[in-house]
Amino acid sequence: MKKAERIAAITHLLTENPNRDYSLGYFAQEYGCTKSSISDDIKLVRTALESAGLGYLETTSGIKGGVRYVPYISREESVKVLEDLKKRFMEPDRLLGSGFLYTSDIMFDPVTVKGAARIFARQFACADADMVVTVETKGIGIALFTAELLNLPLTVIRRESKVSEGSTVSINYFSGSAERIQQMSLSKRAVRSGSKAIIIDDFMRGGGSIKGIQDMLAEFGAESAGVGVVVVSGGLENKKIKSFTPLLIMDEGEDGVVIDINEGIL
């Protein structure tokens, strides 16, 4: 295999498997060359990705020497992602008669949610979390991509207790969006005591359902390591939870609904 081809193959593998460790020996064996050639290839891959703002290669030296790709998104690229997201939310025919916005197509569009997940993955890269958690349904896409980028498992809390979940823990919480008490339910097998979870959801109004997820984690002896939501509505004040990271902030202005990018995460 030529050097240029090795570089393409290594870049492909690292890109496809973010935050996973690969030893130099693995590549050397796979491509039939010495570890020092691989080490040299990796330096070139690192320069290319880092200078283009696409990610970092973390390397460990010594006998177990290896490499791991840590995804990154530049400020410039984040702005592009958030401007696109905002534009989609503001499309005129999304407003439903009920006052809700129709967003299901956005939340399951892989290109859009992967971009947003990159921002969350950068934000929570140092959270030292064991898992990502969301509550069904519309946040699952962005939560899954965030989990993929951080190389963590995703746990999905259900609305109802399901027979296929085995024995479950259920909690009740007040949902401001639905204006009533709602339930969420999670398999007893799903969370280990002592673990730390990044909570991701698509939409937050009063924070009731995020608070519910935090209460659920507490039932398992686990805790929140960070909260990311795609859109918060009603501005940033008067929420049931203290700390959260929205991508977009939606509020009532004089001429109707206004959506702003959360500059704090750029």
Place this chain on the structure above:
Amino acid sequence: MKKAERIAAITHLLTENPNRDYSLGYFAQEYGCTKSSISDDIKLVRTALESAGLGYLETTSGIKGGVRYVPYISREESVKVLEDLKKRFMEPDRLLGSGFLYTSDIMFDPVTVKGAARIFARQFACADADMVVTVETKGIGIALFTAELLNLPLTVIRRESKVSEGSTVSINYFSGSAERIQQMSLSKRAVRSGSKAIIIDDFMRGGGSIKGIQDMLAEFGAESAGVGVVVVSGGLENKKIKSFTPLLIMDEGEDGVVIDINEGIL
């Protein structure tokens, strides 16, 4: 930018954006070099990816000349993915008292479901579909990764009609798993008449819910372009739908449940 660095950057971008078209001019401008250098770089990337069985680069020549990365998974790699999947399904403590298998952790493990999605993406690469569709909840992960790999949007059918979906179409179907009539509901905005959808789900027993999805598509004047399920239970016979592609086949053997890899898709 050095040639080796360009190759890393191009490989990264194509890998991150499967089935999307990029013009040679785009890369030339981005990396400050001639289109003929880019064309030469792309040949090397193609050789690397194709010879390692990681995917194809489809190129179009002429003034609008460009390139697109089409993911591929080799037979050898597919076997690895399916053996791992089978091993996870057969872990001894998954069997619930109800006779169901606990699989939520598998279905939302990014590494596992992305591998499985690669197999579906290869299977349905020529289906000429406009969208991927699933019904909530446990198939969403694999459906989303399949959609990402094919560069298609995902539509998620809900179990209940939600206010945030606007006006919806609802249908009733008989679920063999639940042994009762169930409902599914989809926003009227979600599917365009005439479109073709790849249906992906995590589990199929009698085929009632897949048949339900097909009936739902018909309500929109849309049709199925292929059906992929992670596991089919009760073998391949006596299903409510004719044509489907399972990854694993679960059946009752003399000594309990047996899970086989579907050799037909290798």
